[in-house]
Amino acid sequence: MRLIIAEKPSLARAIADALPGPVAREEGSLRVGDTQVSWCLGHLLEQATPDAYDPRYKQWRLDHLPIVPERWMLTPRHNARGQIKVLRSLLKQADSVIHAGDPDREGQLLVQEVIDYLGWRGPIARLLISDLNRPAVQRALERVEDNQAYQTLYHAAEARSRADWLYGINLSRAWTLTGRQAGHDGVFSVGRVQTPVLGLVARRDREIADFVPRPFHVLWADFQVEHGKVRAWWQPDDSQPLDDQGRLLKREPADELASRLPGAIGNVTALDAQKKRQAAPLPYSLSALQVDAARRYKLSAKTVLDTCQALYERHRLITYPRSDCRYLPQGHLAEARRTLEGACHGDDQLAGWLGGADFSLRSKAWNDKQVGAHHALAPTGARPDFSRLSATEANVFRLVVRNVLAQFYPHLEAREVKADFAVLDERFRAQGREILVPGWKPLFTTRDEAPPLPPLRQGEAARVVGHAVENKQTRAPEPFTDASLIKAMMNIARYVEDDAVKRTLRDTDGLGTEATRAGTIETLLDRGFIVRQSSALRATRTGQALIAALPEAATRPERTALWEQRLRAIAEGTDQAAPFLDALLGDLRTLLASADAGRMRQALSSAKGFEAPTRPKARKAGRSGTKGFSTKRRATKRTRSKHKEEA
Template identity: 45%
Template sequence: MKLYIAEKPSLGRAIAAVLPKPHKKQEGYIELGNGDCVSWCIGHLLELADPEAYDPELKKWRFDKLPIIPESWQLQAKSQTRKQLTVLKGLIKQADQLVHAGDPDREGQLLVDEVIDYLKVPASKKQQMQRVLINDLNPEAVRKALAKSRSNRDFIPLATSALARSRADWLYGINLTRAFTLKGQQAGYQGVLSVGRVQTPVLGLVVRRDQQIAAFQPKPFYEVQAHISLTADQPQIVFQAQWQPSEACQPYMDEEGRVLNLKLAQHVAQRISQKPAVVKNTEQQTKQEAPPLPFNLSQLQIAANNRFGFSAQQVLDLCQALYEQHHLITYPRSDSRHLPKAQLADAGAVLEAIRQNLTDLAAGVAQADQRLVSKAWDDSKVDAHHAIIPTAKSANIGRLSDPEAKLYQLIARQYVAQFYPAYRYQSQQVLFEIDGGSFISKARQNLQLGWKTLFEQNPEEQHHPAVKEGEQLFCQRGVLIDKLTQPPKPFTDATLLAAMTGIARYVQDKAIKKVLKETDGLGTEATRASIIELLCKRNFLQRQGKQILSTAAGQALIQNLPESTTLPDMTAHWESQLEQICDKKLKYQDFMQPLQQLLGQLIQQAQHSEMQGLQGLGSKKTFKKRKSSTRSHSTAPRRVKRASPAQSSRNKSSHSAN
């Protein structure tokens, strides 16, 4: 008997739908017509054991018991899904062949693997285990994925990397949360001061932004515009050119090149009025913009927040419904914005489904040119999963909720754009000299709107009259424009997600910046929304309309923690090493041992922390509620098994492979 193990029931049903009938629906699995079975994991069947599972004394939070570092890691069955684990245990024992059908990512790989190890499946059966990567729950896509199964052993490094991150986050979160909570209690804080490798730097981003806003002092600065006509006796303004201050003006400017001296700007505006404006240089270039790539989850969350005000978590929930319930989009927790070239074969069917599903896009689909192949199709940039796109399923869109329909349309429009030509425009720039000063006028003229026609607003045009180098025009007047510097804007879901994905912008160290540019940033596609919600739930962040602000407790926590825990540098270091584990360039133990040394240092720092500003904050009720579940302090998915020397032979083989 062949047993397919999916990550969720929805995927299990999709797999069974393309396999031999008739089907018999059993408790926790589907029996196929040929005797094979399809079952599933209902997400996390297992979780890392609490500290007290290793030692009952660890149920009490005490400094002298830190750091907590298990010698032999333990998993425990989740009480609410224990029944399904029992179902899988019986099926796995009967099966001759196992097929791993977890979600196509690092954590999805580990989720099923850990069940196989926990149930002590014989090594011979594990050796023969197959892996299928399913991005799309529609029947034809599932059939294709099942036909391309690979050996599950090919994915050992992927699971080992996920394992290392999961255990490391457990160690980091459990130990530092206990240490700083104990110190916070001594300072009068009532509650848990949770610390995590990802959540704390995210909180640090918001706190520092709020501090910048609070400390901001607006400063006036000045610009000068030259209003230029063709001749002195023709008052019609044909150019508005911006003053470009010379090096001599540097003492009167700030670090961003803004002129802060009012008298200087007034002098320039008065001096250029009623003066000749000589064309010193003209530039004209034809440029183009390719269609925007299809969405990954973070970019979809950013776009949906900007357009509809949806929170990051709301977008993820809507995506899961569109994927699992309606089968209208492909796997949503993707970090890729590219597509495999093989997907081009399905493009016609996908476009036809969009045309039938969305009347607003029907005309746009009709104009799509399937002969065009955008840069989205790139096999070298697609690994376990590809960009989020519509499936080839036609459906009654009226059955979708309004938010679901909006999100589906957003995804569909981005896909249709891949079959449109680039947006082409002519960029023009004219450099003038007026009484010894330099002034620049820029304009843009649309040549071909291309994919822009699919979107609501077309780019504005500015037209320059044709002029030649050396030609003399006339500055009718200089116009002084006074402005005020603006504070940074508070974070929203969109801008905070953008900061998490583009965290390299907030790092000074060039080496760390380089690493972060090459990784996914802070968190993963699957966890970023939950991290934001977690910080809000723990009262470290709060929402005011679309704004995300830090609370007094959040600010005090960041101010009292070691700076290294509040910066993204550690994430850069970890992600670099986790990628090396995936590439078999680093061993599991070489990642974990330095972390254990670091924990000891950070706990010592916690012992000497005064935890100022926390007195009277927090809730004792919250502390009691969370005290028994220290696993919640980790920000990464809590899935662990394998890759510990003290565990199974599968673990040992994964070490040697890395």
């Protein structure tokens, strides 16, 4: 008997439907001829709690730390024992096993760890599926590989799991216990991703709270030229009182110049006109989609993730969504017209966009060299039934289709003009943009562009026909939203202060992964460290206190971003898990040595932040072992679906 183990039931059903022959339902599996297709429910196993290694760890004590297992153990998750029993029975009957986890690091781990846990010692094949429609699954079944080729991916995921356990268990116990000494009755959970993300929010909130607005002033003048009117802004030189961004800090110089402007004659002294071509935005990665959907539809990152999962699993309209890639395989190009015609069926907006597509064009999106374990989100070509889609599902689906359709539109071409005017020995500047070829732009916005400058000639006369001095104020930074926080997590190098680390981090190295960023935000909300105020994400007093009490290194993104680099190197076979974990233990001991009740007491007394919503009182740490707090979340419906990587 051949046994195929999928990551979840929806994938198992898709595989069974793609096999030849009738499908028979059995307990915990589907039978098609001599093939049994069974499944996990996300992670069936989790890292054992500390007291599984030693009963004395049931009580939380500082002198126990750091807790470091000599031999790692896994235990079944809550409500997973039934499916583990099914898989154990099927493995005993199997002649061959196929691993059909999702095509990513965690998908590799969660199926393989179950196979290993249940004692299978035979060879394992690997089935990679990113599109649940029958033809795509059938093609994947014809390309089954040796699972041995994916062992470095497994080692990276296993190292990630163990590192998160070490980091979360030890630091959470340390700072919860020092919090108790300082009078705080609750759990301070610390994680290698969630805590730096909380640090981003807390520091931004402090910047907003500490911000003192400063007035500045602008002077504009309207110039009458041969072919129309141009508004230009005064460019004061360094002899004027300017801030570091060139803004005028005192109004008097502007008023003095303004008093001499009426009717003054000047001329165009410099003219710079450039024609620019801009390619369409690439197809979406999950995080890029979360950013755009949050901005356009005010959707939370978790809502976008859940919607994508529904479009992938239930409706089978899009490809595998948890992708960090924005490119598509070159082989998909030949099928693009058929795929997009199917995706656009039944929707006037999509059909209109399809009508403008030119399938003779080829964008840079089709690039095998840029495609790794996943490719960008794309429609599968299945015809959507919009009556069965929620409004959110329909909106997110249109975004995914739109960004692929845009690859078959011409470049946006525009003429950008900068013009300098000299009058009364002072310089004024105007800028304008004229759209020459709209290309893909109408798919993304219906807003009118600012009017272009009228035709200008260098040296032509310009007479002042209007002017004004305006008082303005510097503005505080905006609080984070789902969109801006996801974007910050994607581009974390911007928030890194160490120049050497900043140079080391590639643009693709972020905080967390595509699969975990939405869950990290939800974790911080659930644990009362941040709150949502309309679309803004703000740190609570508890969140601010934790960031103030921790060593700065634990609250900043450098360490975890470099962790991700090491994990990627392990996945690519250029690094090993053991040195990575050894380095982590060295860092962990240094961090634990800085746990200090006095610093915690000061942080709690001085913390300012937003009030978290009232929640059930947390169980006191240490009274019942780690059941009061665990770095692993309980196996709720959400975690079973796929909140797999710990924050």
